[in-house]
Amino acid sequence: MSPDEQQRRFPGVAFGVRLARRWLTDQLDEGGVEPELCSNAVQVLAELAANAAEHTRSGLPGGTFHVRLRVGNTKLRLEVTDQGSDETAPVARRAGPFATSGHGLEIVNALSSQWWTKSHDDxxxxxxEVPHTPDTPPPGFSASVHAGAV
Structure with missing residues (x-):
């Protein structure tokens, strides 16, 4: 695995979501990523990881979710793989201003240039994808990844 790609598995519980946030923060801090980009990426990850722990089999006893970070010249790609669900694919919905849940994918929409899902057997x-500028990778990450490669 290159320095431009990092991954780790976490327990599918609230504490696992906190561990994933801390792990991503550490990865981005070590790479010299600017604070605003780091904050946006961590918030996106927190929402995706919380959904995995709350709405999929990853949240069952012994369940896990897997996080992958890929750093490109113009974006950071976050991938959260869960253990599946009988529910349909996640969809951003407009939660009321006083709702205590349902805002997660709205936040992902706001902070990422795009997001999508892919189902697989397990x-x-x-x-x-969380965009960043300038057109070079953040300090600490290699320039071997090209804009279209992530």
Missing amino acids: GRTVFA
Whole structure:
């Protein structure tokens, strides 16, 4: 695995979501990513990881979710793979201003340039791309990844 791609598995519980946030923060801090981009990426990951822990089999006893970070010249790609669900694919919905849940994918929409899902035999992966500038990778990450490669 290159320095431009990092991955790790976490327990499918609230504490696992906190661990994933801390892990991503550490990865981005070590790479010299600017604070605003780091904050946006961590928030996107937190929402996707929380959905995996709350709405899929990853949240059952012994369940896990897998996170992958890919760093490109113009974006960070986050991938959260869960252990599947009988529910349909996640959809952003407009929650009321006083709702205590239902805002997660609205936040992902706001902070990422795009997001999508892919189902597979053992679960589902949700991808989100968080844009960054300038047209070079953040310090600490290699320039070998080209804009279209992520």
